[in-house]
Amino acid sequence: MSSLPAGERRAAVVIEDDLDIRNLVCAVLEQGGFQVSVAATGREGVDVVRQQHPVVVTLDIGLPDIDGYEVLRRLRSTTDCYVIVLSGRADETDILTALQAGADDYVVKPFRPRELRARIDAMLRRPRLLPAHPQAQPAPPAVAAQGPSAGSGPREGSDTLLRNGNLVVDSEARTATCSGAELPLTKTEFNLLHELMRSNGAVRTKEELVRVSRGGDYRGYNFVSRTDERAIEVHIANLRQKLARSEGDPDLITTVRGVGFRIMPRRSAPR
Numbered sequence: 001m002s003s004l005p006a007g008e009r010r011a012a013v014v015i016e017d018d019l020d021i022r023n024l025v026c027a028v029l030e031q032g033g034f035q036v037s038v039a040a041t042g043r044e045g046v047d048v049v050r051q052q053h054p055v056v057v058t059l060d061i062g063l064p065d066i067d068g069y070e071v072l073r074r075l076r077s078t079t080d081c082y083v084i085v086l087s088g089r090a091d092e093t094d095i096l097t098a099l100q101a102g103a104d105d106y107v108v109k110p111f112r113p114r115e116l117r118a119r120i121d122a123m124l125r126r127p128r129l130l131p132a133h134p135q136a137q138p139a140p141p142a143v144a145a146q147g148p149s150a151g152s153g154p155r156e157g158s159d160t161l162l163r164n165g166n167l168v169v170d171s172e173a174r175t176a177t178c179s180g181a182e183l184p185l186t187k188t189e190f191n192l193l194h195e196l197m198r199s200n201g202a203v204r205t206k207e208e209l210v211r212v213s214r215g216g217d218y219r220g221y222n223f224v225s226r227t228d229e230r231a232i233e234v235h236i237a238n239l240r241q242k243l244a245r246s247e248g249d250p251d252l253i254t255t256v257r258g259v260g261f262r263i264m265p266r267r268s269a270p271r
Helices: 019-031 042-052 068-076 092-101 113-124 187-198 206-214 226-247
Strands: 010-015 034-039 056-060 082-087 105-108 161-164 167-170 175-178 253-256 260-263
Touching (some): 010 019, 019 113, 042 068, 082 092, 082 113, 092 105, 105 113, 161 187, 175 187, 187 206, 187 226
Parallel strands (some): 010 056, 056 082
């Protein structure tokens, strides 16, 4: 994580009741050019975040007053900052709960400072919000658009459009539509769906999808933990739910046992 000039220092908040860990996380963030504020309880942390408007928040789960999950829910009602949960709990239930409550990442204690720096650096190099876009056009049968077709809209034939049945992913506008209705995807969900779509039915391993979720600017940090893979499983599960609600097809993304995931080819519904 590169340091910032003094006039460009961004705010970060560390919510952690363990003094040693709090000091370590503060040091990592300060080396990255952040102006760091700290809180030792959940309620104090919520107040500090509302006052400081940070770019990044690190959050412990086992706080002495309200737990980190409740803190996360309160934060998500007021801020879209990046939140990294730092926790000694490695159970799948804890990881799922944190990600579903709005965490951007989950790091199990004890963690390596270089890993934390790499994760923060990767998040800051990816766009936080999806841009506005025009309504996508209906999709013809094919997984990937390769060339122009008759009677199509102005973007038809663009290599930024990927298609599978009634699902259309636009990599330029960073949107996904199903039967003409836009899917409310998070940044990570879109990145994973785009990777599966562009693979044209080929299997993508969990390890590959972890690196997709990290983005292209991950500074060479290649270690993939079981926690990382569980996070991918959560994002895929969320994707399946959103696709099922729109398309009524819960099996569009298929699990290849012991390997990873793939998109099943589909035809467009007749019009």
